[in-house]
Amino acid sequence: MTVSEYTGGVNYFCSDFKCTGCGTCEKVCLSDKIKMMDNKPVWQKDVFCYMCYACVNLCPAQSVQINDIPFVKSHTRENGRYSHPYATANDIAGEKK
Ligand code: SF4
Numbered sequence: 507m508t509v510s511e512y513t514g515g516v517n518y519f520c521s522d523f524k525c526t527g528c529g530t531c532e533k534v535c536l537s538d539k540i541k542m543m544d545n546k547p548v549w550q551k552d553v554f555c556y557m558c559y560a561c562v563n564l565c566p567a568q569s570v571q572i573n574d575i576p577f578v579k580s581h582t583r584e585n586g587r588y589s590h591p592y593a594t595a596n597d598i599a600g601e602k603k
Pocket residue numbers: 521524525526527528529530531532545546547564565566567568569570
């Protein structure tokens with residue numbers, strides 16, 4: 507499992523055992539917060555997150571999870587994902603500057 511280093515002072519995102527190392531999360535992360543390292547995503551500590559949830563919703567393996575934070579329970583492990591039918595991972599990646 508890889509974990510976000512920092513988002514608002516907490517470890518917020520992680521990838522679980524289902525990660526295949528496909529790199530889609532890095533590709534759709536417009537803030538460049540996610541970098542693939544040893545075939546796993548690592549959320550970079552000092553990079554600002556846009557909180558767009560593209561990494562969560564476009565991971566084909568539904569591997570990206572949101573961790574519980576104080577007073578906020580995450581439900582990504584039991585819930586599904588939603589991505590816009592007209593915005594593919596390639597469309598989003600194409601918006602990278
Ligand atoms: S998109 Fe999902 S399966 Fe692919 S590298 Fe990222 S976390 Fe792993």
